[in-house]
Amino acid sequence: MSETFQTWGLTYEWAWFLATVAGILLIALPLMLAVAMIIYADRKIWAAMALRKGPNVVGPFGLLQSFADGLKVFLQETIVPSAANKGLFLIAPIITFTVALLAWAVIPFNSGAVLADINVGLLYVLAISSLGVYGVVIAGWASNSKYPFFSAMRAAAQMISYEVSIGFILICVVLYANSFNMNAIVEAQRGHGLGLVNGYWFNLLLFPLWVMFLISSLAETARAPFDLTEAESELVAGYQTEYSSMAFALYWLGEYANVLLMCALNAVLFFGGWLPPLELEILYWVPGWLWLFAKIFFFFFIFSWVKATVPRYRYDQLMRLGWKVFLPLSLMFVVLVSGWLMFTRYG
Amino acid sequence: MIQVLAFYLFAALTIASAVLVITSRNPVHSVLWLIVAFFNAAGLMVLVGAEFIAMLLVIVYVGAVAVLFLFVVMMLDIDFASLRAGFVKNFPLGLLIALVLLAELIFGIGAYQAGRIELGTGTADQVPVMAESNIAAIGQLLYGQYLFLFESAGIILLVAMVGAIVLTLRDRKDSRPQNIGKQVRRRPQDATRNVKPEIGQGVQL
Numbered sequence: 001m002s003e004t005f006q007t008w009g010l011t012y013e014w015a016w017f018l019a020t021v022a023g024i025l026l027i028a029l030p031l032m033l034a035v036a037m038i039i040y041a042d043r044k045i046w047a048a049m050a051l052r053k054g055p056n057v058v059g060p061f062g063l064l065q066s067f068a069d070g071l072k073v074f075l076q077e078t079i080v081p082s083a084a085n086k087g088l089f090l091i092a093p094i095i096t097f098t099v100a101l102l103a104w105a106v107i108p109f110n111s112g113a114v115l116a117d118i119n120v121g122l123l124y125v126l127a128i129s130s131l132g133v134y135g136v137v138i139a140g141w142a143s144n145s146k147y148p149f150f151s152a153m154r155a156a157a158q159m160i161s162y163e164v165s166i167g168f169i170l171i172c173v174v175l176y177a178n179s180f181n182m183n184a185i186v187e188a189q190r191g192h193g194l195g196l197v198n199g200y201w202f203n204l205l206l207f208p209l210w211v212m213f214l215i216s217s218l219a220e221t222a223r224a225p226f227d228l229t230e231a232e233s234e235l236v237a238g239y240q241t242e243y244s245s246m247a248f249a250l251y252w253l254g255e256y257a258n259v260l261l262m263c264a265l266n267a268v269l270f271f272g273g274w275l276p277p278l279e280l281e282i283l284y285w286v287p288g289w290l291w292l293f294a295k296i297f298f299f300f301f302i303f304s305w306v307k308a309t310v311p312r313y314r315y316d317q318l319m320r321l322g323w324k325v326f327l328p329l330s331l332m333f334v335v336l337v338s339g340w341l342m343f344t345r346y347g
Numbered sequence: 348m349i350q351v352l353a354f355y356l357f358a359a360l361t362i363a364s365a366v367l368v369i370t371s372r373n374p375v376h377s378v379l380w381l382i383v384a385f386f387n388a389a390g391l392m393v394l395v396g397a398e399f400i401a402m403l404l405v406i407v408y409v410g411a412v413a414v415l416f417l418f419v420v421m422m423l424d425i426d427f428a429s430l431r432a433g434f435v436k437n438f439p440l441g442l443l444i445a446l447v448l449l450a451e452l453i454f455g456i457g458a459y460q461a462g463r464i465e466l467g468t469g470t471a472d473q474v475p476v477m478a479e480s481n482i483a484a485i486g487q488l489l490y491g492q493y494l495f496l497f498e499s500a501g502i503i504l505l506v507a508m509v510g511a512i513v514l515t516l517r518d519r520k521d522s523r524p525q526n527i528g529k530q531v532r533r534r535p536q537d538a539t540r541n542v543k544p545e546i547g548q549g550v551q552l
Contacts, residue, residue, distance in 0.1 A: 013349065088379070119480050123402035130410025134382070137414070141375060141421050149421075156418050160411060167406075180482060320527070 023115040027104050035256045036066035041297075042256075042304050049308035073252075076245040081143065084242065088142035093243065093250035096135025100257035103128040107264050108183045110274050110288035121182040122170055125265065126163070129220065132258060133159040135251075136222075136229060136239050143242040151238030154315065155222065155229040161322035162219040168330035169213045172337040173269050176200060186273035196279050198272035205337055210270040212326055214302070217262035219322065221255070224307040228315055259303060260296060267295035350394060357390040374420045382413045399481035 010018065040055060040063060047054025055062035080086055106121040108114040118124060133155055140152020174180055177188035193202030200206040219226040230238030240251055267273055273295075274288030313321070364383040371377045385408045392401035489497045544550050 118398065120398050120402050120482070123406065127402050127405035127410060130406055133414055137417055156414055160414055163410065
């Protein structure tokens with residue numbers, strides 16, 4: 001995009017700066033809108049599965065419900081508990097929100113349409129997602145309250161556990177794609193399944209990894225059935241207990257932006273990102289970003305579906321699944337995948 | 348221009364947060380400042396073009412090590428008064444350590460300026476390949492030239508991990524762990540039965 005600005009007679013530095021700012025706005029603003037609409041979609045899907053109507057009052061079909069909620073939260077009073085550590089208490093939601101937006105910098109929306117086309121794109125995503133835990137942990141500690149603290153402890157253990165297996169799963173994808181660059185990973189999936197299907201999910205070795213990745217991403221974003229950090233039946237509302245007003249809204253937005261990010265990662269790493277699902281000329285008439293959005297929504301539907309139907313895990317079951325099932329399995333798959341690639345690619 | 352600005356920003360923030368690590372009164376704040384320091388160090392790594400190292404720094408130190416630090420430090424119950432009581436007594440020792448470190452730094456810089464030491468077994472015709480990406484270059488070194496050192500480091504870490512687990516493992520006789528396989532295998536007909544008891548008779552359990 002910086003070339004466009006350069007044709008307007010700007011120097012390279014200014015063109016780069018303006019292009020980056022424009023890119024950030026182009027990603028962040030639609031993302032916020034998408035989060036508002038996806039919260040509405042989440043509630044509608046959940047309601048449909050529970051044979052309810054869901055939000056249907058504000059606007060046509062209740063479409064403006066999220067904006068009404070946002071306005072309500074915005075007008076509320078910000079309450080900081082007197083025993084809280086004020087600075088950290090207020091910084092924590094900002095960290096969660098910022099980190100949720102940061103990782104979108106490397107998600108490719110179309111061929112070459114990516115804000116930061118860096119070599120280590122996937123590692124960057126892993127690095128940023130490992131920061132997500134700080135917002136929760138700091139909130140839990142700074143609230144100086146019993147339930148948020150328990151929640152913070154749970155979050156720290158849970159997110160680290162699942163990041164380990166996510167790391168191994170990503171390594172398998174990287175081995176197949178031969179690159180850490182997100183766009184290259186998408187390109188490598190072109191016609192991967194018999195020259196017809198775009199996506200790694202069609203691969204017999206990678207399909208189980210995708211299933212593990214989907215479950216791990218549920219745990220990583222602390223969505224049901226792994227939402228132990230805000231288990232309302234035991235911990236009131238977890239780390240969000242003491243939060244109100246905009247600070248609470250930032251958690252909300254950050255959480256859903258994270259969920260969308262994980263859906264986008266599922267789409268980019270295993271379902272061919274902005275490529276159409278089948279390698280057919282006619283499907284390329286639909287622009288790439290539309291395919292990506294469709295895939296993101298598909299995965300979000302799965303997330304909502306799981307939330308509506310699966311009961312919450314117990315904490316020790318969660319840990320067992322992470323360390324005793326996913327970790328050995330994903331390690332085994334690293335060996336299997338690299339062995340298979342050695343056999344087929346290098347003889 | 349922007350690189351210079353970014354360098355001074357990252358460098359100043361690294362040093363400032365490193366100072367704050369040791370001057371903050373609250374240990375949790377110390378850990379958080381340490382995280383800021385790690386982060387800015389990663390920024391410096393990006394500036395010198397070592398983006399792989401930068402990402403590893405964030406993933407390993409910020410994402411894992413510092414979280415565990417925070418985890419432990421948050422649960423500490425520290426008495427600040429007793430902590431500060433030993434300051435005067437320990438001051439000479441601290442000063443001595445600081446002096447030794449300073450001397451080491453000066454020696455190190457002096458030795459570096461006197462001439463580079465050839466580490467490893469590289470030969471003169473091996474020049475760093477700038478066209479290669481970071482990851483490929485590091486991979487070729489680790490899995491090529493330094494394969495045995497790398498593998499032995501891995502084995503040492505494995506032994507350390509097994510040792511730590513063995514030291515802390517206590518087999519408690521009174522614990523009743525779940526057997527997931529047994530639970531999954533359990534069928535309704537094994538666990539329930541239909542009976543039609545006589546009125547006033549009760550049920551045999």
